[in-house]
Every structure is written in structure tokens, then in C-alpha cells.
Amino acid sequence: MNTSKTPPPASHGQVTQRRVVHRTRGQGHGPITRLMSPSDLGRFLKPFVFLDIFDMDLRRGPGNRMPIHPHSGIATVTVLTQGRMNFEDPDAGSGTLDYGGVEWMRAGGGVWHGQEMSPADVPRVQGFQLWLALPQELESSQPESRYIEASAMPRSGPAHVIVGEYDGVRSPVPAWGGVNYLLVTLRPGEAWTYQPPAGHTVGWMAVASGTVDAGESLLAGEVAVFEDGQAAIALRNGGDADAVFVLGTAVPHQHELHLGSYSVHTTAQALKTGEQRIADLHAKLLAAGDRRTAAGTVPVYR
Template identity: 55%
Template sequence: MSSQTALAISAAIPSPREVVHRTRGRGGGPITRLMSPSDLGQYLKPFVFLDLVDAPSSIASAGNLHPHSGIATVTVLTEGNLRFDKGDWGTGLLDYGGVEWMRAGSAIWHGDEYRPDSAARFKGFQLWVALPEAMEMREPEWQFVEASGIPAMGPARLIAGAYLGERSPIRSFDGLNYLLVTLAPGEAWTYETPEGHEVGWLSLSHGSLVGADTYHAGEMIAFDRSDAPIALRAGPGGATFVLGSAVPHPHELVLGYYSVHTSAANLQAGEARIAEVRHRYA
């Protein structure tokens, strides 16, 4: 790549979306915590928790059974693969473009659904989403959708939600979009934010992006409250990232250790239910 081309790629793209927060998270080893319900999740709710995981696939064999209530978790890989198996809920291969959606609802235990497949390592994101009040105490459910079942729109995969006439098969809820995007070096892409989706953020797994500034792998970027477009261009090495947008969650976050609810009463009911159903999953 010529120096002139590299310079052109590195030039900032004028964008109506202002960056209000940038973080590289905290933690060491295979897991970096980029957002928690007690910090950036307060601004970006219903998106309340995000981990970037870069680990040997063997850790999937160890199992880590733990409970949740009031939330959904969304797991996507940006590199490598894992075999998932949850019996009647589904079996198959999770790799780039595939999705695990687990709606904890009233209470669930999970952490034993993955095993290594052909890749020695994997990299990806686990996201927590605060559920709407009408969904937070429903019965739990899992969905595993392999990559072939997820809509692709150019460089983007629609992990959850509805966008540009497409709808993900994931049974999330209206007013929330989540995309996985890979851009070639220098490729430009604009997210046309749906009306009312004033919450917006992205996080990079690989490469770099140019927007109002240059963003790098391992960073999470939170945008201002607006439904204006998000204009981006990949840096010289390309870019792989996730992007979320949503209608703002209207409730205060009531937090337990593994749970997020809209009220203290629902948190109390969720934690009681966690204890009640443990025998089903242990």
C-alpha cells in the first residue's frame, strides 16, 4: 500500500455522531471487560455488559455453570469456532456470523454449552442486554443460529433486530439492533441508524476504524444520544467489529450479581427463582 493511500485511509471521516466515551476496558488474561451494568451500561442501556474474549478453545471444556435472570446474553465469534450442544435447544457449530442468544428471563443456569471444535483459539464478544419489563420474567429460552441462517448485508451480519428490510431470526425484541461487520482495508461503510435508536456504540475485535477519530482493536466506543448515521472507514489492515443501536431502556437498572431487572421486586423474584431451578441445570 502506498503512503498516499495509507494517508487517505487515516484521514478522519466527517460524521454527525460525536464520541462521548472510549475505553479499553479492564482485566487481564483471556477476558477484557469493556462495559458493566454499574458503569458504561448505565449510559448504553439496554446494552449493559460486554466482554471481549481471546482464549484457547480448551477453556470451553472446563464449564462455568452460573445463573442469570432479567437479561439476555448474545455470543458471537470473530475468529475460530466452538461446538455448542444444549440438547433440545439446539446443537451445531458457532463460528464467524453465527449466534447464541440466551434469554434468561425468570432464571436460568448456563455455562456448559460449549466444547472445542477445530480451532485452537477463538475470539469474540459476549453481550448482556437488559430485557423489557414485559419480557424479564418470562420462561427462559436458548437459540443457536449457525452463520448460514444469519442475514448478510454486504460486509454486515444482522445478529439481532431489523435493518434495511432484513430481520434476524433471533427472537430478541423491537427497538434493538446488533451487527457484526468486517471491512476490507480502506472500505467505507455507514450505519443508517433507525429512527429512535439514540443509543449507539461499537467495539473492535481486529484492525482499526476511522470515524471522527481512529479507533483500534480492543476499544469500545460510545456515541452521543442521536439517531444520526455512523460513518466509518476501515484502516490499512481492515476491521472487524460489532455495533449496537437501540431505543433507550426506560427503567433504572436494579442489579444483582448475575442479574439485571427493572424493579427490586422482580430482582427478588428472579434471585429466588435462580435458587429454585438450580437442580435442573447442575
């Protein structure tokens, strides 16, 4: 994605803002739509390397659950935009996540997961799962998981600060510096301007529901990439219903991406080490037998 020929930034009211230089609806498969992968947009938006939006109609039965699968070298961030999910983990407690709540998992040197949350008694669950490429000093670190209920997630105006720090508000998610990830709801006609911190030249957003004017009209199910730079991102709800979206900005990840099936690392050797750790964990996971909790969840295996 070459943005060097992008026209000068447009004006949104009195605010000079970054222009949208790419937009896509991704590729859907059942209840999941892949909006970003490490082999496409993730190469340009790293440390943001992967984004799914999921939308499950639970009235059709429980057949949409993810299989247990591994990761290494990344952190995953799951936020809900509709519905509720229950969690139960001997190391991380139990509770319920809804709009504004977060599941954070730093896979580090390797984990197996996929069923650590189960739908609550709701007809529909919608949300985003994001992968962040870990800094080199953390890519082989000890894994950790956090489940943070909505009541503990801080806000600045219409934005829940999911990862990072914005407008003097810091997320309780134990991430490294240089990354912001926000969950935002704008009411009909409401405008909001985000000024990225210094060095956050990477920027994008994805719409869960409603319509957002970002210099051009963005619809539900779309991800939009902003030109590189430090200018503000000025947004307005352009529809007659609430607009719900996530927005990410960051200091660029400085390493090439070395990709496995479920892993992202900064070097070929780190990838090899991560995949070996995943294989070793798998043998132990099989030997552990049925780990399902009374709530129907299967805790992350570290």
C-alpha cells in the same frame, strides 16, 4: 456520561455523523476483557448493559472454560469473530458456530449456564458476549435458547444482522423491537455508513481486530460510545488488514437498573423474584447430577 457539552458533529466525507464521546479498553482478566458493565457504561447505554470480549489460545489447554453460573432478567448474545464453537442441546439441536453465527439466550425468570458450547478443533477462539436488559414484560418470562449457524444469519453489505432489522434485513434472533446489533468486517480502505432507525439514540461499537476510523482512530480491544442522537455513524477501515467490529444502537431502556450478582431487573421486586428462582433452580440442578453431553457441553438449565 454527560454529552450535552459535546462539540457539533464532525464531517466524514459528505456525511454528518455522530461523534465519539467516550472510549475505553475495559479491564482484562485472563482471556476475558470486560468492556462494559451494568454499573458503569451500561447505565448510559441500556438496554446494552454488559459486554465482554474473549480471546482464548486453545493451544495452552482447556482451562479457560467458564464455570456454570446463573442469570435472570437479561438476554445474552454471543458472536464469534475467530474460531469455531460446537453446541449440543436436547431442546435446541447441535452444530457449530463460527464467524456470523449466534448463541441467543433469553434468561427471563432464571437459568444456569456457562458450558453449553465447547471449542472446535481450532487454535484460537475470539468473540463478544453481550447482555441486553429485557423489557419489563419479558424480564420474568420463560427462558429460551437459540443457536443459529452463520449460513442462516442474513447480511446487509458488510454487516451480519445479529439482532434486529437493518436495511430491510431482519435477524432470525427472536428479540423484541427497538434494538439493533451488527457484526461487521471492512476490508482495507473500505467505508461504510450506518443510519440508525428512528428512535435509536443509543449507539456504540467495539473493535475485535484491525483499525476503524470513526472520526478518530479506534483500535482492536476498544469500545467507543457515540453521542446521543439520530445522525449516521460513518466508518472506514483505516489500516492494512481487515477490521472486525460489532455495533449496537437502540431505543433507550426506560427503567432504572436493579442489579444482582448475575441479574439485571427493572424493579427491586422483580430482582428478588429472579434471584429466588435462581436459587430454586440451583437445588434442582445439583439433584440432576452430571448433565454433560457426548460433545462435552453442558446444556443450559432452565
